[in-house]
Amino acid sequence: MALDLTSPPAGFLAFWREKHVSTLTTPRPDGTPHVVPVGVTYDPDERLARIITGGSTTKVRHIRAAGPEGAHVAVCQLAGRHWSTLEGTATVSEDPARIADAERRYAV
Numbered sequence: 001m002a003l004d005l006t007s008p009p010a011g012f013l014a015f016w017r018e019k020h021v022s023t024l025t026t027p028r029p030d031g032t033p034h035v036v037p038v039g040v041t042y043d044p045d046e047r048l049a050r051i052i053t054g055g056s057t058t059k060v061r062h063i064r065a066a067g068p069e070g071a072h073v074a075v076c077q078l079a080g081r082h083w084s085t086l087e088g089t090a091t092v093s094e095d096p097a098r099i100a101d102a103e104r105r106y107a108v
Helices: 011-019 058-065 096-107
Strands: 021-027 034-040 040-043 046-049 070-078 082-090
Touching: 011 040, 011 070, 011 082, 021 058, 034 058, 040 096, 046 096, 058 070
Parallel strands: none
Antiparallel strands: 021 034, 021 070, 040 046, 070 082
16 A cells, blocks of 8 residues: 655654664665565655664665665665555765764664
8 A cells, every 4th residue: 555655644753763673675776676684764754664784785885886866775664563664765875964863763
């Protein structure tokens, strides 16, 4: 079921505020999906999912390989029979302020 993220339901926001098992799917250069476990936070005001990772990981290489516009990705969070998937364009930031913000959000 698709949701209007300009006005998401309270249950959706509560689910994304909780820590659950999450996966990130990035496209390999040949177009096949690469799926890995990740920790993710979601900011509904910015409609932005943040994932903290090392700069040399395969997921980062896939995103960078897509070019400056980023890569089309999906991040899925699941708990038992409940899940939520966000799709969008991923980019990589090395901005220390953005990284610190992401780390602060993840720690909450």
